[in-house]
Amino acid sequence: MNPLKRLAPRPGALLPQDGAQRLLAGIAFLVTFGYGIYLTGEVLYLTQGLHLPAGEVGLGMGVAGAVALAAGIPVGHLADRHGARGVYTVMLLLCGLAMIGLCFTRTFWPFLFYATVFSFAQTAGYAARSPLIQHYAGDRPAEFRGYIRALTNVAFAASAVCAGWALELNTRSAYIAIIALGAVCHLVGAVMAWSIKSVPLRRAEQQGPRWVALRDRPYVVLSVLDGLMSVQYRVLTFAVPLWLVGFTSAPRWSVSSVVLANTVIVVFFQVRASRSITSVATSSAAFRRAGFAFLLSSAVFSLLPGMPPWAAVAAVLTAATVHSIGEIWQAAGGFELSFALARPESVGQYQGLFGMGLGLGTAVGPAVLTALCIDLGRPGWWILGAGFALTGLAVPVATRWAERATHRTQPAAEPAAEPATG
Template sequence: MTSAPARVAHRLIPQSGPGRVLAASNLVFTLGSGMYLTAGVLYFTEVAHLPAGQVGLGLMVAGLISLALGIMVGHLADRHGARGVYASALLIQAAATAGFVVADDFWSFVAVVSAATGAKAAGVAARSPLIRQHGGDRPQQFRAYLRAVTNVGVSVGALLAGSAVQAGTATAYDLMVWATAALTAASAVFLAFLPPISPVRAAAGPRWIALHDRPYLLLTMLDGVMAIQFKVLTVAIPLWLVADTAAPRWLISATMLTGTLMVIAFQVRASRSVTSLPSGAAAYRRAGFAFLAACALISLTAGIPGWAAAALLITAVVVHTVGEVWHAAAGFEVSFVLAPEHATGQYLGVFGLGAGLAEAFGPGLLIWLCIEWGRPGWYVVGAMFALTGTAVQIAVRHAHDNALRHASRPAEPAPRPAR
């Protein structure tokens, strides 16, 4: 008789060999990502001795440069084979990351961080056709599984980076950078064990079909507004906790850990309940109101005793993370279902524009509204999420109608398989 843990593991582990290879590659990659996310900014300020303002400006420039790369590289993956394009993006990112150790002024920093950030965005788009091909009957659920794996890898990577931060020496930080580069390169090696995907030719119509799909672009923009929620836990809450509450500072780590563990535990389960465009639209709406509730709870933590502020903040993080897993599951569903198979990489590259814009402008918006304005700003941000989640339902309906109009345009097969 199979034990309960074994049954859970059976449901979570991909059934196909290629799916497991992709998951292993993703885990190795996110170990490095976890180190960089935790201590990357500190590396440039503490080792390269760049002012924090220059680091922030450089990261914004890198984020803006990477926006267009996702679309272009996604198109290349569709036309020339996703496996090779994705592996190339990973190797370029590894080389650019290793270049951090020689970035000792602003312009060299902008060059290497732009290359690394652009290659990462390109890799996300190039990976999309692989997920569709090897994700089984429900690639959306497989994508949810990969997100859970990502949180495992990032968590372990963050712990590894903590040792470098604790040591505080240039040598320790340099070793962290080399380890991040090596893990990124190693994740590309796993792709050699994947079977190649034959490229497909475009259907009749414009070359950049995703950029002409206005309903899909509208959905991308709305998802980008919702994606600002990812910066609530990493930017707004830490600054709010320190400046406006009596909660202990160690609670910053506790809030991050709470959110990460909830994503690991519940992302796949949430994805199982989002299996159609209507259910995806409904999940967006639920996520928006969950974010509104979380923002309201956070606003109440100012001016109360530390223990009460801590309890409210943890509660808010739990509510926010419930919204986060709904938002992610909804995004996986609608972005895959509305993307034609012959242009998966291009469409998912376009869909990534929303998250890229949120990455570039979300921190500044949250700081302005929630930190500088204070309590009223939290209500404005919460209302923004709730209204956006409701508006997605209309956008999904229009995008679905548009996809049906183009469903009669099948892609031509490639003249020869990928080598």
């Protein structure tokens, strides 16, 4: 049996079967843990440890995020042409070095530089890793991506606990300690990434147009649709807390229960959801189901004002559960579509484009959710839910367009492989 055809993990297994899969999973956990503690402590470190004005911190993080949005496609292209292992390793090294630099930062401009480098490398790393996942997950990369997503949710939870120590002490040295720990995680991850056997390159990529992903209009549309639906990732962490505290009688601890419920559902059910999605047809159906799940959860969230506390808690947990189910459906469908509809010789570039849609959706999410759910109130929740449902209905139309495209329907000869350079 070809080891690349073995999926990870087996039902009931905690670890992948293949050595490269275990390394990729281990890197994902380690790097996510490092990113999580950085994300948790960064703002307080900069504002309270370094005493930078909040406006400067917000500006710097905005610039860094904007630069990072453009990172995926060119770095994914480099991974396709010059070797995913080497490019992925460099991105992890840059993340680690940027975090070390932040430990020695005292003023705005060094902060802006290191934060931008980190955001660029962190975002680009996902695209650079994609050819490795495609190769070592065999014919089911979406299921392996689902496993990694469940694993990284565990890592985020662990990082929040670890970062809580620094938040409680609220000293500059404590913040530096957790950022330095995050740097170590990324540097160790880089060493692990370099130990993965390199993936053969394909000549076909070098014979076609350079930015083939951007020329693939159906794929661009699907990336935009996934980005629009990705606004939902901010609902439970941004809109719901503001809604609960400002407009309902639900106790404040219910905010934490929403995040906990979401984490538990993703950890235990993401792989199962991904395992049932094996084709473009089932992927587009998953998006359609996700859209209606978000519509239902948004409607329940809209009904919370005026409920007694016990009823509000029950309703918000019900809505959060429905929303989380929609989230794992969208994630699983996106994993499958993003690989199945990409040219195999340019998967890094395609994944960079798909990730750009997701990044844009999560970036504009707070502004969209504020305008709809907070400023408009109950009608805004209905508009939001209807938008998700319509987006879910549009995905099957776009996937049928993609499948009708010439390069999808005409069989092509297997491109010759070149020796990998890293």
